[in-house]
Amino acid sequence: METAVEYFSIFGGLDVDIDTSKSVEELIETHILKRYKYLRNFIADITKADPEYSKILTALAIGDRRTNSAFRKVGISFDNGIEIVDDLCGLKVLKLEKSLQKLSKLSDQYTVSERLLFTSPVVRFWFAFVSPLFKGIKEKNYEEFYKKYNNHKTEFSDIIFEQLSHEYLKVISKDDFMFTLGRYWDDDINLDLVGKTKSGKIVAGSCKFTNSKIKKTELTNLKEKCKQVKIDVDTFILFSKKGYTSELKTLKKTENLQLFTVKNFSLFLEE
Structure with missing residues (x-):
């Protein structure tokens, strides 16, 4: 993939x-x-x-x-x-x-x-x-x-990876579909992915098509950006090319966090 x-x-x-x-x-x-x-x-x-x-x-x-x-x-x-x-x-x-x-x-x-x-x-x-x-x-x-x-x-390839990440979320969020989904930017801050579901939940995410595993700092930075622009997030979502460190994966148990990799995009071939 x-x-x-x-x-x-x-x-x-x-x-x-x-x-x-x-x-x-x-x-x-x-x-x-x-x-x-x-x-x-x-x-x-x-x-x-x-x-x-x-x-x-x-x-x-x-x-x-x-x-x-x-x-x-x-x-x-x-x-x-x-x-x-x-x-x-x-x-x-x-x-x-x-x-x-x-x-x-x-x-x-x-x-x-x-x-x-x-x-x-x-x-x-x-x-x-x-x-x-x-x-x-x-x-x-x-x-x-x-x-x-x-x-x-x-x-x-970054922007294509972001767009495919957006499309993937649309496909998998059928029960509580994405009412709005896109990106946020202002003069200082960029967010790769932000959206609101039909039930009113806010999601925000980061999409990284890099050759290294994503670390906990990526989630920390994402949270800080959302705090600065005053977006109250219910679920944080990360998309990665090469996966995640063990430290970050353990946070799925305690936080509202979803982790996906490029391998998840095989769903498009099935669709």
Whole structure:
């Protein structure tokens, strides 16, 4: 399942068969880099061959995903930028996401910038690593591509892992389904997962796609963040790629804590 998540974060939305016995680098070359000219035409239809569309998508592909940050990064006014974003949302390339500030007792203090999600992982991958380096890739020189990809690949799957964690909760919470579920952020604090069930219970969580076991400090930090933003949590939820330390697992007996790993996502294959 670790491999499946990593490969889905790159090839999701691409209509090809992926052989997971092959390395991700080999698959990227076969299905994306060597098909650059074909895929470029497909992408041009999405962006209407407008360079400002491409600039905004590139700014969003790696970064904090906030509209204001992306517009500033590429030097586009808010009015022009939001018009492009609205069009891309209409084309179902992007999806707007709002911070779930309403779950905080500080919700009336201020409103933060919206964030944007790519609806297709492969389109996000394209604008993160391919589009900005098209000159070399077009000439089949992949050195610069691999340098950038290797610098960012560790965190690139994080957002996909978070989204899959959200979807997993929706599937398993059938009796007391998630009435609302998303993320919280403000100018200082980010929460990977917050939600409210049909019965009114508040959940908050952390999702870590890292190569080490999650320690008790992750739960401590999550609790402190929720305290700072005044979210009264009934159940804390952690999702991990590599599992948890023994110390953290023992806390399940005494606290309202749920622990999941990437292996739980095999449920999606059953569904």
